[in-house]
Amino acid sequence: MSQHEVFADFPAGRPRRLRRDDFTRRLVRENRLAADDLIYPVFVAEGSGLRQPVPSMPGVERYSLDTLLPVAEQCVELGIPVLALFPVIDPALKTPDGVAATHADGLIPRVVGELKRRFPQLGVMTDVALDPYTSHGQDGVIDDDGYVINEITTEILVRQALTQAAAGVDIVAPSDMMDGRIGAIRTALEGAGHIHTRIMAYSAKYASAFYGPFRDAVGSAANLGKSNKAAYQMDPGNIDEALREVALDLREGADMVMVKPGMPYLDVLRRVKDTFRVPTFAYQVSGEYAMLKAAAANGWLDHDRVVMESLLAFKRAGADGVLTYFALDAARMLRAG
Ligand SMILES: NCc1[nH]cc(CCC(=O)O)c1CC(=O)O
Numbered sequence: 001m002s003q004h005e006v007f008a009d010f011p012a013g014r015p016r017r018l019r020r021d022d023f024t025r026r027l028v029r030e031n032r033l034a035a036d037d038l039i040y041p042v043f044v045a046e047g048s049g050l051r052q053p054v055p056s057m058p059g060v061e062r063y064s065l066d067t068l069l070p071v072a073e074q075c076v077e078l079g080i081p082v083l084a085l086f087p088v089i090d091p092a093l094k095t096p097d098g099v100a101a102t103h104a105d106g107l108i109p110r111v112v113g114e115l116k117r118r119f120p121q122l123g124v125m126t127d128v129a130l131d132p133y134t135s136h137g138q139d140g141v142i143d144d145d146g147y148v149i150n151e152i153t154t155e156i157l158v159r160q161a162l163t164q165a166a167a168g169v170d171i172v173a174p175s176d177m178m179d180g181r182i183g184a185i186r187t188a189l190e191g192a193g194h195i196h197t198r199i200m201a202y203s204a205k206y207a208s209a210f211y212g213p214f215r216d217a218v219g220s221a222a223n224l225g226k227s228n229k230a231a232y233q234m235d236p237g238n239i240d241e242a243l244r245e246v247a248l249d250l251r252e253g254a255d256m257v258m259v260k261p262g263m264p265y266l267d268v269l270r271r272v273k274d275t276f277r278v279p280t281f282a283y284q285v286s287g288e289y290a291m292l293k294a295a296a297a298n299g300w301l302d303h304d305r306v307v308m309e310s311l312l313a314f315k316r317a318g319a320d321g322v323l324t325y326f327a328l329d330a331a332r333m334l335r336a337g
């Protein structure tokens with residue numbers, strides 16, 4: 001029997017009865033956002049005392065390790081389960097192969113080590129990808145035509161993930177979209193005894209213009225220039241392909257999967273969740289953040305209300321959690337009630 005048949009006709013059925021009062025609205029609400037659903041992405045750079053605003057992401061700053069510590073403390077205090085680290089790498093360290101990503105004494109391993117020492121209860125997630133480390137801004141090693149070479153790139157990604165795991169990271173999150181990298185990373189982690197390291201796979205990651213502000217933040221935009229990532233990130237017109245990508249990553253050993261970007265791809269999120277019923281995450285990316293911030297700054301949208309509505313929409317679409325630059329704001333609003 002369909003839902004329409006079991007619902008009484010007007011006037012016996014008046015859906016507005018349950019909308020009249022706040023108590024019934026709360027009583028019948030189907031989806032809720034909690035601090036437990038939030039992952040907070042942050043940009044971290046070398047140095048000390050750094051709090052450098054990212055112009056295309058108002059309210060977002062690049063931190064050094066010392067200024068990041070109070071941010072991590074706030075996550076703990078507000079009940080945000082995971083902090084996701086993205087590095088801003090000194091241009092002098094960038095090379096065509098991005099090998100600095102594998103250095104055990106690099107920025108990310110040092111930050112991971114210190115965060116886990118200070119806040120063992122806070123989950124730490126790291127990006128497995130070479131774009132912050134490559135001189136050309138692509139997520140891997142390129143051939144003469146600028147094509148990212150899958151297997152050579154994967155070998156470096158495996159070393160990067162092992163370095164991060166050795167530093168004590170809880171979750172590695174490959175965002176590169178190379179084929180077979182989840183399996184390669186899982187095998188290497190198991191082989192090195194890192195049996196607890198969780199993998200959150202950026203499985204359905206689209207070649208999106210919504211990443212623009214992020215590339216400003218990590219400083220890869222200028223290096224990337226006019227080239228794009230369409231030869232490895234997914235075509236925005238596709239959805240069946242997202243299911244194949246997720247299936248592959250799960251078979252290769254992903255513990256959690258992700259759809260990215262977020263708001264324009266809620267249909268993909270719903271398909272993935274309904275098909276696989278596994279822990280599924282969405283990334284409300286930098287351009288989505290910038291879009292809401294810009295409209296709010298102009299007085300065109302109510303900041304707090306659109307933030308909370310946008311995050312609730314991810315839950316309704318089936319997300320188990322959301323990576324969002326609004327995580328601290330949202331957790332504070334949730335606390336305030
Ligand atoms: N590996 C790169 C990476 N990891 C996360 C983002 C985007 C996140 C955002 O826009 O907030 C990107 C950008 C890209 O693929 O070019």
Ligand SMILES: [Mg+2]
Pocket residue numbers: 177178179180203245248249
């Ligand atoms: Mg894939």
